[in-house]
Amino acid sequence: MNGIEFAMWALLGLVFWRKGLHRRFSAMGLYLGLRVVTSPLISALVYLQQQPGGSGKYFLTYFYIYWAIYLASAVILLFVCIEIFRAALSAYPGLMKFGIVIFRWVILASVIVTFSSISLTHGQKLVIPDVAMALMRSVSILELCLLGFLCLSMNALKLSIRDVAFGIALGFGMLSANDFIVISLISRYASLNAPLQFVYESVILCSLGVWVTYCALPEPARKPMVVAANSTIYRWNEIASALGHPTTQVAAPQAANSFFLTDVEKVVEKVLSRNLKGRESEL
Numbered sequence: 001m002n003g004i005e006f007a008m009w010a011l012l013g014l015v016f017w018r019k020g021l022h023r024r025f026s027a028m029g030l031y032l033g034l035r036v037v038t039s040p041l042i043s044a045l046v047y048l049q050q051q052p053g054g055s056g057k058y059f060l061t062y063f064y065i066y067w068a069i070y071l072a073s074a075v076i077l078l079f080v081c082i083e084i085f086r087a088a089l090s091a092y093p094g095l096m097k098f099g100i101v102i103f104r105w106v107i108l109a110s111v112i113v114t115f116s117s118i119s120l121t122h123g124q125k126l127v128i129p130d131v132a133m134a135l136m137r138s139v140s141i142l143e144l145c146l147l148g149f150l151c152l153s154m155n156a157l158k159l160s161i162r163d164v165a166f167g168i169a170l171g172f173g174m175l176s177a178n179d180f181i182v183i184s185l186i187s188r189y190a191s192l193n194a195p196l197q198f199v200y201e202s203v204i205l206c207s208l209g210v211w212v213t214y215c216a217l218p219e220p221a222r223k224p225m226v227v228a229a230n231s232t233i234y235r236w237n238e239i240a241s242a243l244g245h246p247t248t249q250v251a252a253p254q255a256a257n258s259f260f261l262t263d264v265e266k267v268v269e270k271v272l273s274r275n276l277k278g279r280e281s282e283l
Contacts, residue, residue: 002043004205005205005208006036008208009032009036010036012211012212012215015212016029016215024087025080026083027080027082027083028083028168030076034076041065045061067129070132070136071131071132071135073136074135075135077136077139077143077172078142081103081139081143081146082103082104082107084165085146087164087165088163089157091157106142114137115131115134117134144173144176146172146173147170150169162214164219170214171208174207174210178200178203178204
């Protein structure tokens with residue numbers, strides 16, 4: 001199953017680059033390149049550790065390389081989430097810019113919470129896995145929230161279910177749910193042949209299959225957005241576009257309005273009619 005996973009990562013990277021999606025999702029392309037390059041390296045180190053006397057010889061090399069890749073993947077995935085969010089809101093530039101600012105503050109808050117919740121009582125070497133796993137946990141929560149946002153706002157954003165941005169978010173949502181559910185049930189030091197390990201690997205293969213399908217199939221072209229001028233999302237987009245831009249005040253003479261003159265004539269007629277009625281009553 002690990003061999004099939006590496007083959008699917010390579011196939012996904014090939015399709016992703018041939019379709020030119022790396023120009024639209026550069027962070028996702030970087031993440032795929034990292035997985036394709038480092039997967040054989042990690043597998044080779046695991047194989048060397050299983051050899052007689054290899055555990056003590058290659059353990060530190062495997063330890064530092066594995067957790068460095070894991071930490072780099074967590075950082076890259078933060079930028080992948082921003083790319084997906086930007087692609088989903090590309091039809092509304094005002095909301096996209098305002099949402100990206102909020103999104104970055106959410107990421108910053110997640111990073112602060114991650115590092116503030118880490119216990120420094122462990123040894124110097126064991127702090128690295130704690131930092132990497134805590135950061136990846138925050139990224140997984142962010143990915144699930146992003147997928148939930150896209151599912152709830154697809155109609156308002158006119159986002160097709162066949163859009164590549166939604167497909168990438170769907171795959172990461174499956175991986176995040178896999179991490180939270182399966183890893184919480186399996187022991188930390190379980191054997192690689194444990195039954196839940198096969199479940200975990202199966203979900204990974206399904207996620208890769210979703211990504212390959214979305215990248216291989218032709219993506220429907222997004223039509224120009226046409227919304228009513230009095231729609232709520234249009235007003236939100238205009239308000240978001242105006243935020244952060246100072247308004248200029250220009251003094252200009254007010255032009256006479258024909259409706260204003262008409263209203264004055266009506267008021268004068270009412271006053272005259274009241275005066276005439278008052279005089280008639282006195283007589």
